[in-house]
Amino acid sequence: MDAKDNRKTIISKNSEVSTAASTSAVSTAASTFAISTAASTSAIEELNSYTFGYNDFSYCDDPKGATIDESSMPIELRGKKWKTDRALGEGGNFKVYLVTNGDGIKYAMRWHRKQDRSTKCYEKDEEHQTEIILFLEMHLKSTLQMNELIGHHPNIVKLIGFRKVNLFTQQIMEYIGGGDLHDFIEANYNRRNRQMRIKKVRTLFRDLLKAVKHIHNLCIAHMDIKPENCLVTLNGNLKLTDFDEAIYFEPGKKIRGPVYATEAYAAPETFDKEYKPDCADIWACGIVLFFMMKHNLPWEVAK
Structure with a gap:
């Protein structure tokens, strides 16, 4: 399916995507794979309202003993060690670091920070953990789907992939050396x-x-x-x-x-x-x- 047909498929399924207003609704959507067609404005709004990451941004190296999922990364970048060089910038819910992988190649790594700052609550409450994971899956899949549709363009920063570290995400992107x-x-x-x-x-x-x-x-x-x-x-x-x-x-x-x-x-x-x-x-x-x-x-x- 080419990009044009894919775009038509996405648009035609807008009406099928739930706004995921509750945890139960999200569970239903996830179980029926509606997350793979999260193309409507309301669905994207819901995904964008939920970002994840550490509250302590003094480092972004992998915590000792962390559970790491690299299934959304290119095969050649899985299992690599990532060295944090320095902070590049930050927004309301994220901070971006310059990192170097084991092959010496530099990337921009964006750590997402969730809006609720009470990390311990989310880590200890099983219901909240499930909610975070569901939203995280929706966010990752919709972002990767959009990135695949956009493809390579010389004037758009390339998204390399995502790493999931415990309940949090690292977004790996092309590093642009000249700043914003x-x-x-x-x-x-x-x-x-x-x-x-x-x-x-x-x-x-x-x-x-x-x-x-x-x-x-x-x-x-x-x-x-x-x-x-x-x-x-x-x-x-x-x-x-x-x-x-x-x-x-x-x-x-x-x-x-x-x-x-x-x-x-x-x-x-x-x-x-x-x-x-x-x-x-x-x-x-x-x-x-x-x-x-x-x-x-x-x-x-x-x-």
């Missing part, structure tokens, strides 16, 4: 002329649009386009990353929520809770372009 676009703008913005070099802005923005066009052709909306989710290679090319908020959509049709992930880059219509997600992505691209040109946003977000 926000830091790149900070370093390259000419404050005297109040702009970056136009040629460089054009190159970066063209790369961003290529990535967005690719995922939109697959009926995937990113839903969180911003400089922090754009990485810059050492050669000065841009790669889009972080598909945690991504959803599938039907061309020409509006969705009801969620609001675009980062308000400063959200199109006005997204606050009405009914909008076209691909159009919202394009608006966000425009705000990124404005930020590259002016080193500022066209407005301030109310606090």
Whole structure:
């Protein structure tokens, strides 16, 4: 089945996917393999609301005696030792490290942190453990499915695979050595002329649009386009990353929520809770372009 047929299959099964509002509903969905077609907005929302990981982010090496599942990793990377080099950055529910495997190849490893910080409660309560595992399986399978559909693109960060360590996940990704676009703008913005070099802005923005066009052709909306989710290679090319908020959509049709992930880059219509997600992505691209040109946003977000 090619990507186009696969996309049609995903969209046609949107109505079959449960929103998994309760643990019992999740169990039913998992047992019937509905998780493998978790393509609707509501299902992706549910998956994105549940992330996992350690609360202590002072390290990311495997804990001694940990149960490790590498079935979602490429065969050639299973059983490798991973050395933590340094932290690269963090978000609300995760932290990213630069790691090196036993072959000396560098990757970015993203540790997911669950929203409930009471780790001991989740570790000791069997019901909570089961709930975590079910959501974890749904999250992994939907992410891998979307990654397979996206395939390889020169302007999208490649997802290598997942490692499960006890109840937590490590997301292994291609390492991009130039940092994120926000830091790149900070370093390259000419404050005297109040702009970056136009040629460089054009190159970066063209790369961003290529990535967005690719995922939109697959009926995937990113839903969180911003400089922090754009990485810059050492050669000065841009790669889009972080598909945690991504959803599938039907061309020409509006969705009801969620609001675009980062308000400063959200199109006005997204606050009405009914909008076209691909159009919202394009608006966000425009705000990124404005930020590259002016080193500022066209407005301030109310606090």
